[in-house]
Amino acid sequence: MDVTRRVTMRVLLLPGLAVLLFAFLYPVALTLAAPPDGDPATVARETGTLLSDPHLLPVIARSIRVAVMTTLICLLLGFPTAYLVSRAPARWSGKLLALAIFPLMLNTVVRTYGWIAVLGGNGVLSTASQALGLGRVQLLYTETAIVLGLVQLFLPLMILSSYSSLSQQDPRLEDAARGLGAGPGRVFRQVVFPLALPGALVGCTLVFAGSITAFTTPQLLGGSRERILSTLLYSRVNVSLDWPSASAVALVMTVLVLAVAALSGRLSKRGSTTS
Amino acid sequence: MILRRPLLSLLSAIAFTVMLGPVVILLGVAFTAGSTLTFPPEGLSLRWFAAAVEYRPFIDTLGTSLVVAVASTLAALVLGVPATLALQRGAVPGRAVVENLFMTPIIVPELVLGLALFQQFMVGLHITALGTLIIGHTVLLLPYAVRVVGASLALADPKLEEAARGLGAGPVRTFFTVTLPVMRPGIISATILAFITSLNNVPLSLLLTGPGVATLPVEMLNYVQSSFDPVVAAVSVILLALSVGVALLTERLVGFNKVFGR
Amino acid sequence: MTPVVRLDGVGRRFGGAKNGVAAVDGLDLTVERGSFTTLLGPSGCGKTTTLRMIAGFIRPTSGRILLEGEDATSTPPERRNIGMVFQSYALFPHMSLTDNVGFGLRARRLPSAEVRRRAGEALELVGLSHAADRKPAELSGGQQQRVALARAVAIEPSVLLLDEPLSNLDARLRVQMRRELLRVQRETGVTAVLVTHDQDEALQLSDTMVILNSGRLEQQGDPRAVFPAPANRFVAEFLGYDNFPDVPGMGPVTIRPEHVVLSAVGTGGGADGAELDGTVTDVTYQGSHCLVGVTAGSDRVTCVHPGDEFRPGDAVRVLLPRHRLVELADGAAPAGAR
Amino acid sequence: MTPVVRLDGVGRRFGGAKNGVAAVDGLDLTVERGSFTTLLGPSGCGKTTTLRMIAGFIRPTSGRILLEGEDATSTPPERRNIGMVFQSYALFPHMSLTDNVGFGLRARRLPSAEVRRRAGEALELVGLSHAADRKPAELSGGQQQRVALARAVAIEPSVLLLDEPLSNLDARLRVQMRRELLRVQRETGVTAVLVTHDQDEALQLSDTMVILNSGRLEQQGDPRAVFPAPANRFVAEFLGYDNFPDVPGMGPVTIRPEHVVLSAVGTGGGADGAELDGTVTDVTYQGSHCLVGVTAGSDRVTCVHPGDEFRPGDAVRVLLPRHRLVELADGAAPAGAR
């Protein structure tokens, strides 16, 4: 019976895998390798150009920088939030989580325009700063603005993934650590965080992937000066209609995200030689 | 809690401010009496809601968006739940690889997936725009279905299924009467996440439109390209209210902490 | 009469034929109708694996399983008519008690009135009729245990399998549930196979006890036959024969602590048996008696002593009455701590 | 000498002052330096709550807690210098044994060489030096238990709290670990408070046993004083006094099954005590003895009988020796199953 069961189980996997292969991997691979007006050789050449052009390398660097910053800030803000929510009384934790999921429901364009109203030279922040006599602040169209917008976009994902790890943790571990003389900070750093690392890492991967591929937010908040891979991809596809070059950009983005996913998988495995 | 954990509480307060600040601004903008997207709003009125409800393209595309969101969410669950089951319970060889494979749709830029589906499906296979939209969104939502449902199934006692088999229930009956109900919280949360993700998606949908077929977010994006008044904010508030309604109902019925945690 | 269950050279390996482990190794076993059989043995000896093979959750890698005289080696579990009680209870958390208990009956497509009636009876049997509409989470551990039992017997299984059903319960409740279990088994006349590593449980419950070690059978039989005559040192240790003294002129022997007679040096004597002089090393108060550890030469002897008069350091005489000494077939290695 | 721990009218309610439950209710308790105290009682009686208040994980809602003579009612746990061993061990799964055991020392900012040395010593103490670099998941239950113990004693706590540390272990291992525990306590001289619901454990380990019921103290004292003289029916039942016969001319009395003498009708007689004629209703084989249930009039008496000659239905004479009868202060309701 375990044999039939195993067979049944694998059969269950097939429809999903088939759709994944047929409706995702196959068309994407085909389009990346042979985009309109291009063939694998052109794409390879364009990729070479992208990776060697001294003007485009900073774009890659900025993409990575923005994604890493976004991920770190999401982790810094999201993990403690998930922790507090997971340790709050049950009747609160549900409502707090709902509040954290809320932003996922906002239209990206509108949400981003909200930021423009906050960050602009005449925006809420600047007005407040001027009222305090600190002068005009212009955060809009800077890397900071992109990071801020992306943080807002992806914080919920970080909170949700961390929460699912944290809520499964044995709360007695914290008691044990405190009983051994560790203050709240030490307990958090040495027990709570390392144990929830797998969830946090899933969150980091999702946020990193999202930040690398997000387009609307960087475009509207960063402007043309702060060009990153996704805006480069957009201009290749939507302005110059240079599809082989767009394929090259997409390939680089995909490889970056895969590398981060692999890294986080490895970290997670190393961190959790747990039961 | 707040007193005992000043630093964590501060970070979490910042997190909520960052997340919810734009919501407040959005509300302010949507209810403004003025005609520009400024904050704080210039007086209060419902005029932009009236304008939003009257604007035909939004109404027409809302229908499409809902159809796509419902169909692709269902499809993702129908494909994803059995796959999750197999991954969690089936001793699948190379499980980690397969699991990661199911996560790949979120790492490829959606613009590229959109282009690919347009080129290979709409043009190559003559599938309608609506069909291609549903296929594309299904692929995009699959990771949510597999991951979130998987998380809840991983926590359920596998002995429950053995107990059912031992009591004389065949595999199918066991699935529907025991496994599925046990996965319910995971399925509900996956449904919410997937539905919202589909309803708000722009980059994937951008190319997958056809004569008479477009999604609401794409139409909203188009709208802000040309006229920049609070109508879009009003539409967002309407969508938000709908989603919040669904979310509140879920929280009432199941509890988000159960959905995403334990 | 055909036995309800027969294992015929059943073996089960995990993890490949080459470098895998044999969890169960050539096991022959017969379970008679209406009997209460216990599988006893240390952790990891293959008890659960054996039970799961009988239930059909896993298949033997060698040998055959006969149910009601027919080869059922590859029958799926839902067609074996077997009731199973799990250590973790495995109650369906989303169903009321009635629905839990009626699950197996509905799976047999009985009319719903019939399902309700029989589920009610089964709940009655375990004294939980009043809680029929609750969900498992609203019950205490002992109550959940009883629901699991009711659910398993409601289908009138040809055999009831229980995998350490009592080990999650506290000591008092465990004793109480043992009685309950025995009562239900006697009342329904169901054939029962129970896995445990608690010798008291096995002694108290079983008609036949089966002692396993590393996937192999060590001894089997009526507890009243097995207990006084353990076949070897492994079984003896497992049954609480703590003393393996060297008695001049005899092969390997063992004796229970409660059969050792302890007296102050100089008193007593003359009884039939081996006598040793030694020193008390430790005394453990146990309420109605003390456990006294004595070192006598190279031997360590543990004795149950009704009084509390000895203290570490006292010189004592230890009597091992001849008729209490049990000769062992071998001097096999001790069971060893996990 | 100031007691290490003193509870002064300590109470703890859960869920609001109005409709909440009092888990602990006005408890006075003194733990002497170097002693081994056990808190004994049925499930839900407030043992864990008491321990967690001593450790500082929760605060009393009334009363005071003094540690080393000083009011520590609102001192956070990390400043109480208390070692705690949890039922589930609560070992840090991501740390090696050395790191687990050294955790508390690092928290005290000892130099790392010192941490390593003392963690090593603590592991040595529990015989796990060889596994110092393993992670907890690579250990058996008994070994994990020992690590938890080592971790708790490594900080040289002023008091060691143990919450049912042995109840996850199987019977054999439990007995073995009890000895281990006692040895470590004696060797280190640490003051220990252990929670259990197993009377054997309490009898065996404690200098003082404290019996709780519904958050209140029932009886307290040296096991050798408490055991032979339970103060009331609740304590008696809890300590295994299963019989509460009506003895003409006496108030409420109790007697242990092993003190009841059973004989065939017509034999024996004449001993000092109450005699009852009755019928055997059930016999439970327990290896070295049988538990025989006898109904005599309206009384049910359970007897430990060394032989196996009685069968249900036999007419027997039950002797309750006078010097074994224990008079009870009250006739309070039995502890009742959960």
Next chain:
Amino acid sequence: PTRENDTDTLVVSTFAFATEEFMQVIGEPFEEATGIEVVLDTGNNATRLTKLRINKERPDTDVVLISDYYAQIGKEMELFEKVHPTAVPAMAEIAPWAVDPDGYGPAYTFQLLGLMYRTDTVRQPPDSWDDLYESEVPGGFALPDISVSAGPMLVQATAEAYGTGPADVDTGFERLAGIGPEALQFYTRSTELTSLLERGEVAMAPGLDNFAMNAVESGQPIGFAVPDEGRVMTANTAQIVAGAPNREGAQEFVDFLLDPEVQSEVAEVIYDKPVHPDAEVTDLMTDVAGESALDPAGTGYHQGDLELIAAERTAWLDRFVEEVAR
């Protein structure tokens, strides 16, 4: 779903802009006049061109309304048909510049590049590109990103004003590079620009006259100035898709679009300036752009070198980011 010889419907690929009004003043009257059902496929220029390109073998679209720059790319990809003047008689009546020199679909409306500014902070209304390039702009300024039509137009306008002509790209980029670092933002949508101006984040920016119409109409302190030299415009063209399933309908539609009455309606309702001399230009249009709204070619406006931009498009993109958007 492929359409072949489908004479009952006409698929019009058009801007996702004012689609309701589009149907009201063009779509529905056309349906009434011909009995052909009009179906819109909306989206931005690039998206629609991409779809046409991929659909090239089996097109499902008949008419494409598209900006001249993308029309140029489309021509080179052979996505459009040449239009025989007899098939679209109105082509003989429209302004000569609006007729495609290579015989493809005509321009049916146009937009002028000029300087948008805040009338309150910029005291002296600008009248030359010098006001952007050679003077400090009080209140700051924005520039179009190279990805919006105004971007490449500005390069050519600058090239013409300061160099040898619209094709003197090096001069254009050089001058832009000089002011790029001072620009607050390089806008990528018209609404982004109007929003920047309305909120006073900038006081001046090169932009198209259409961007200003709403603001001027609603009385906001925003004006539009036509520079004295370097006048570049962009046109929206109507192209017939090569192999269109309903070619005749497409021809009829283009002819209909150029009809002076329709053009007047479009000007009134959609604010698009007509190319037919008989069509009525609204007062708002002349208020904003003056004489040029009536006869752009007459005031020196031209479309620049479309072939050049199309050929160099990726290079311009990168060059802009490297040299200007710094």
